[in-house]
Amino acid sequence: MNTSQHTRISRQHRRTLRWIIAITTITLVFDGYDLVVYGTVVPEFLRDPSQIGHLSVAQAGALGSYALMGVMVGALSAGAVGDHIGRRRIMIAGIVWFSVAMGLSSFATSITAFGVLRFLTGIGVGALVATAAAMVAEFAPPNRRNVYNAIVYSGVPVGGVLAAVMALLTSGGDSWRTLFLFGAAPLVVLLPVTLLRLPESPKWLLARGHTERARALSSRTGIALGESARTTGAEKVGFAALASRRYALPTVLLGLMSCSGLLLTYALNTWLPEIMGQSGFGKSYSLVFLLALNGGAVIGGVLASRAADRTGPQRVITSTFVLAAFSLMLLTLGLPLGALLALVAVAGIGTIGTQVLVYGFVANYYDTHARAAGVAWCAGFGRLGGIGGPLVGGALVSAGVSPHRAFFAFAGVAVLGALVTLFVPRQSQSTEEDAGTDLVTGRSPSEAARVLACESSR
Template sequence: MNAAQHRPADRRQRTSLRRIVAIAVVALVFDGYDLVVYGTVVPVLLRDPSQIGHLTPGQAGALGSYALAGVMVGALIAGAVGDHVGRRRVMLTGIAWFSITMGLSALATDITAFGVLRFLTGVGVGALVATAGALIAEFAPPHRRNLYNAIVYSGVPVGGVLASLLALLSSDGDGWRLLFLFGAVPLVLLLPVAVLWLPESPKWLLARGRTERARQVSERTGVPLPASAPDDSEQKSKVGFAALATRRYALATLLLGLTSCSALLLTYALNTWLPEIMEQSGYGKSYSLIFLLTLNGGAVIGGLLASQVADRFGPQRVIATTFVLAAVSLVLLSLKLPLSVLLALVAVAGVGTLGTQVLIYGFVSHYYDTVARAAGVAWCAGFGRLGGIGGPLVGGALLGAGIPVGYAFHVFAGAAVLGAVVTCWVPHQAAEPASPASPAGPLVSGDASVLAHE
C-alpha cells in the first residue's frame, strides 16, 4: 500500500484519538472537580450548621470518605463488567450517573442525605476513572501511551484547579450549592457528544471474538488491530478479574493496588484538608484555596512532564522518584518557611500525589493485556480507594485530636515513602505485542525506533 493510501486512514486514526481524548479529558475534569470541591466547602460546612447540620472535623472527614467508598464500589463494578460489556457502555453510564447525583447533592439539607449522595456520586466517578485508562491504552500509539494517558488523567487535577477557582469566586452560605450544581453540566454538554463520537475499542471487540465488528470499527476509526485474536479458551476463562488471579499477574496486582493506595491516600487527604490546615496555620480563606489551586496546578504540569520521561525511561522508576519528591516536600511543609517557598513545595507535593496517581494509571493500563485491562485499572482505582477513604479520615482524626497541624504532613510523608518502596517491588512485565502494519499508519513519526526500544 503506497503512502497516498495510508493518509486517509492515518487521518481517521488521529481524528478518532483526538475525539476520544477530548471526551475522556472533560469527563475526568469533572471527576477532579468533584474530588476537590468538597474540600473547598468543608470550612463553610464546619462553621455554618444551617447548611446540612452541625459537623465535627471527624464527621467532615467521614463525609469525604463516603464519596471515596463509592468510587471504590464504582471502579470494581466497572472492572467486573467492563471487560465483558465494553468500554463505551461503561463510560456513557458513568457520565450520566455522576452528573445526576452531583446535581442532587446541591439540594441536600441534612448530613444523611448529603452523605448518601456523596457515595452515589463516587460510584459514577469510579466507573469513569477505571474505564478511561483502559480506553486510552487501546487507542493511543504504543510509544505515546504514557503521554496520552497523562493528558487524559490530568483532567483530574484540572478539575481541582477549576473547583478552587470557582470556590474563590463563590460566597459563603448557600454558595456551596451552586458549586455542586455546576457538577451536573456534563449531563447536558458532554453526554450527547459522547453518544455520537465515542467508539467501542476494536481491540476489545477482537478479544471478545467479535472479529467482523472489530474490523468495521478499525476501518472507521483507523485504529490497527493486533496481529492475532486470543484463542477460545482464553476468551472463556481468563477475562476480567479472573485474569488478575493468574500466576502471571497476581503478585503485581497486589503491589500495584498498594501503590495506588498510597498515592490516593495522599491525594484525598491533601485535597480534603489542605485548605483547613492552612487556615489553622494562620492563612485566610483566599490563601488557603490558593494552596489548593497550586497543589492541583503542580499535578497538571508535573504529571505531563513526568509522563514524557516515563515514555522514555519507563513509568516504574519515575513513579518511585515522584513519591520520594512528595515525601521530601511534605516534611518541609511542616516548617515555618516563606510563602513563596511553601507554594513551591505544595506544587511539588502535587506532582508527587495526584500527579503520581496519573502515572500509576498509565503504568497499570499498559501492564495488563486487553482481556484484563479494564479489570486491572479498576482494581488499581478501586483497591487504591482504601487509601483514599483513609486519607480524609486520618486528616480529620489528627485535626480533631488537636495535634499540631504540621504533624499531619509527617504522617502523609510516611505514606509517600511506602508508595516508593512498593513501586520498586512490582515485577517487570513484557510489553503488549505491537500491532502489525496497518492502513492507519503511525500517528507520530519515529514509531519504529521507539517501538524497537520498548
Template sequence: MTQATKTWASPQHRHSVIWIVSLATLAIIFDGYDLVVYGTVLPALMADPAQLGEISAQQGGALGSYALIGVMVGALLTGAFGDRFGRRKMMLINIVWFSIGMGAAAFATSITMFGALRFFTGIGVGGLVATAGAVVAEFAPPGKRNLFNAIVYSGVPAGGVLASLLAILLRDVIGWRGLFLIGALPLVILLPLALLKLPESPAWLQARGRTDEARAVCAEYGFPLPSAAPVAPVEKIGFAALTTRRYALGTSLLGMMSFAGLLLTYGLNTWLPKIMADAGYNAKGSLAFLLVLNGGAIVGGLFASRIADGRGPQPVVATTFGLAALALVLLTFGFPLPVLLAAVAVAGVGTIGTQVLVYGFVSNYYETRARAAGVAWCAGFGRLGGIVGPIIGGLLIGAGLSNNVNFYIFAGIALAGAVVTFFVPPRPTAPNTEPEPAVAATVEA
C-alpha cells in the same frame, strides 16, 4: 519510515484518537472537580450548621470518605463488567450516573442525605476512572500511551484547579449548592459528545471474537486493525485473570501504590484548606494553596509522563513519590510564603501527579482481557487509601495535634509508596494473544 508514520496510520486515525482522549480527559476533569469541590466547601459547611447540621472535624472526614467508598464500589463493579460489556457502554452509563449524583447532592438538606448522595455519586466516578484508563490504553498508539494517560488523568488535578478557582470566585455568590450543580454539567455537555464521537474499542471487540465489528470500527474511524489473534476462549478474563500467576504479584503491588497515591491525594485535597486556615491564612489564601497543589500536579505530571514514555513509568513513579515525601517535610519548617507555595507545588507533583502516572502504569501493564479489571482493581483498592486519607486528617485535627503531624504522616506514606514501586515485576507478556494496534499499516475500508 518516519516517526509520524509509525505513530499514526493516517490523519483520520490521529483525529479520532484526539477526540477520544479529549472526551476521556473531560470526564476525568469532573472526577477531579468532585474530589476537590468538597474540600473547598467543607470549611463553610462546618462554620454554618444551618446548611446541613453541625459537622465536627471527624464528621467532615467521614463525609469526605463516603464518596470514596462509592468510588471503590463503582470501580470494582466496572472491573467486573467492563471487560465483558465493553468500554463505550460503561463510559456512557457512568457519565449519566455521576451527573445525576452531583446534581442531586446540591439539594441535600441533612448530613445523612448529603452523605448518601456523595456515596451514590462516587459509584459513577469510580466507573469513569476505571474505564478511562482502559479506553486510552487501547486507542493510544505505542510510544504515546504514558503521555496520553497522563493527559487524561491530569484531568483530576485540572478539575481540582477548576473547583478551587470557582470556589474563590463564586462560592460567596452561588453558595456550595451552586458549586455542586456545576458538577452535573457532564449530562448536557459530555454525554452528547460521547454518544457521537466515542466508538467501541477494536482491541476489545477482537479480544471478544467480534472481528467483523472491529474491522467496521477501524474502517469508520481510521484505526489500525489489531494485529494479533483474539484471546483463546479458555483464557481467563476480567478479575479472574488478575489471580493467575502471571499477574498476581504485580497486581498486589500496583494496588498498594495506588493506595498510597490516593491516600495522599484525597487527604491533602480535603484538609489542606483547613490546615492553612488554622495556620492563619484567610479563606481565599487557604484555597490558593489548593490551587497550587493541583496546578503543580498538572505541569509536573505531564512532564514526568514524557520521561516515562522514554524510560518506563516505574523509576519515574518511585522518584515522584520521593519528591512528595521531601516536599511534605519542608512544609513543617515555617518557610516564607513563596517557599511554602513552591513546596506545595512539588507536593502536588509527588501526590496527585504520581497517581496520574500510576494510572498510566497500570493501564499499560495488562492485556486487553484483563485491562479494565486491572485498572478497576487499582482504582478500587486505591480508594481505600482515599477513604483513609480524609479520616486521618479529621482525627488528627479533631484531636488538636499539630498540623505538622499530618505532614509527617503523609510524608511517611509517600516514602512507603516509593519503596513498593521498586518491587513491581516487569509487565508480563503473552505472545500471540494480545491484539495490539498495527500502527505502521493503514486500514482499508
C-alpha cells in the same frame, strides 16, 4: 517493528484519538471537580450548622470518605463487567450516573442525605476513572501512551483548580449548592458528544470474538488491530485473569501503589485548606494552596509522563513519590508564603501527578482481556487509601495534631509508595501487536536489540 512504525499513525487514527482524548479528559475534569469541591466547602459546613446540620470535624472526614467508598464500588463494578460489555457503555453510564447524583447533592438538607448522595456520586466517578485508562491504552500509539494518559488524567487536577477558582468566586450562604449543581453539567454538555463521537474499542471487540465489527470499526477509526487474539472460554477474562499466576503478585503491588497515591491525593485535597487555615492563613490563602497543589500536578504530571515514555513509568513513579516525601517534610520549616506555595506545587506533582502516572502504568501492564479489571482494581482497591485519606486527616485535625506532624505522616506514606513501586515485577505485553514494550525501560524489543547492538559495537 521499527521506531517510525511506532510513531506514525494514520489521519483517521489521529482524528479518532483526538475525540477520545477530549471526551475522556473533560469527563475526568468533572471527576476532579467533585474530588476537590467538597474540600472547599468543609470549612463552611463546620462553621454554619444551618446548611446540612451540625457537623463535627470527625463527621466531616467521614463525609469525605463516603464518596470514596462509592468510587471503590463503582470502579470494582466497572472492572467486573467492563471486559465483558465494553468500554463505551461503561463511559456513557458513568457520565449519566455521576451527573445526576452530583446535581441532586446540591439539594441536600441533612447530613444523612448529603452522605448518601456523595456515595452515589462516587459510584459514577469510580466507573469513569477505571475505564478512561483502558480507553487510552487501546487507542493511543504505544510510544505515546504515557503522555496521552497524563493528558487525560490531568483532567482530575484541572477539575481541582476549577473547583478552587469557583469557590473563590462564590462565598457564604448557600453558594455551596451552586458549586455542586455545576457538577451536573456533563449531563447536558458532554453526554450528547459522547454518544455521537466515542467509539467502542476495536481491540476489545476483536478480543471478545466480534471480528467483523472490529474490522469495520478499525477501518473507520484507523485503529490497527494487529495480532490481538480472540478470548476463548479457556482464557481468563476480567478479575479472573488478575488472579492468574502471571498477574497475581503484580496486582497486589499495583493496588498498594495506587492506595498510597490516592491516600495522599484525597487527604491533601480534603484537608489542606483547613490545615493551612490552622497555620494562620485565611480562607482565600487556603484555597490558593489548593490551586498550587492541583496546578503543580497538571504541569508536573505531563512533564513526568514524557520521561515515562522514554525511560519507563516505574522509575519515574518511584522518583515522584520520593519528591512528594521531601516536599511535604520541607513544608514544616515555616518558610515564606512563596516558598510554601512552590513546595505545595511540587507535592502536587508527587501525589496527584504520581497517581496520573500510576493509571497509565497499570493500563499498559495488562492485556486487553484483563485491562479494564486491572485498572478497576487499581482505582477500586486504591480507594481504600482514598477513603483513609480524609479519615486520617480528620483524625489528625480533630486530635489537635500540629500541621508539622500531619505533613510528616503524609511523607511517610509517600516513602511507602516508592518502596512498593520498586518491587513491581517487569512485564512485557507480548500478546498484543503494539506491545512487547518493557514497562521499566520503556523500549520495544526491536529498540532494545538496537541499543544492545550499538553498545556491543563500541
